[in-house]
Amino acid sequence: MFALKSPCLFCLSADGPFTRDEHPIPESLGNDDTILPPGIVCDSCNQYFGSKLEQPVLNLAPFGVERVVQAIRNKKGKFPRVKSRDVELRSTGYWDRLALASNPPHRSLFQLPDGRTVLNPEWAHPNLLARFLLKMGLELFAMAESARPYESQFNAARECARFGTAADHWDFAIGLYPDRDDLLTAMRVDQYGPLETRQIYQYGLGVMASGDVLFSFVYATSVFAVNLSRPSALEYIMGFNDRNSFTLDSRWNAFPK
Ligand SMILES: [Zn+2]
DSSP, X not given: OOOTTOOOTTTOOSOOOOOOOBOSSOGGGTOSSOOBOTTSSOXXXXXXXXXXXXXXXXXXXXXXXXXXXHTOOOTTSOOOEEEETTEEEEEOSSTTOEEEEOOSSOSSEEEOTTSOEEEOOOBOOHHHHHHHHHHHHHHHHHHSTTOOTTSGGGHHHHHXXXXXXXXXXXXXXXXXXXXXXXXXXXXXXXXXXXXXXXOOEEEEEEEOTTSOEEEEEEETTEEEXXXXXXXXXXXXXXXXXXXXXXXXXXXXXXSOO
């Protein structure tokens, strides 16, 4: 962790002011204990990320949908809802019950050949997803013991996160977590029935064979990874897919242009 007097992690200005706590993982995703103290991210960057990056990302798929399904309350204590054009999906406060506010027919709802109706939620733009992952990754990296997030190898990532520089060239890995039982932390049965406690997110930071620093993030059923050292995620995706029973896709495959 850095002492006060470091420049801002993103804009590299020492002018400040630095008065705000910064949540690497947004509070709206359920994080209330991993916090960067004032002095690392300046107020201007903090405010920019909150309104211009996190808000648009968190209200659309995949994070918006996960938040609704998991009934994660937002900063104001309200249950989230996710809009997709003219359809709205709402939490009820119970993870097994959702409300769909709709007035069919809709473009967001479509019928499968077997007769089921499926909601096709609107996704956050992949450029914003890439920047959102870089922002979280750099901040969590800054919290790690002996990390050096001010090194020039991270300049491209900080400029992409903060200013959108080359965001349409920054790859990330994306996949679906196949076995949610891995995120189960406790289970018990009481007089009301079974009660499961699940970890809502997990993250990891690692150094790859090339020396690149990689940030991985699992949120409910969504898996992401982004390279903090350069735009390519290929080394990680190929290594991951060799070692695991499920595969991650490159952004370029998941969101064809
Ligand atoms: Zn700043």
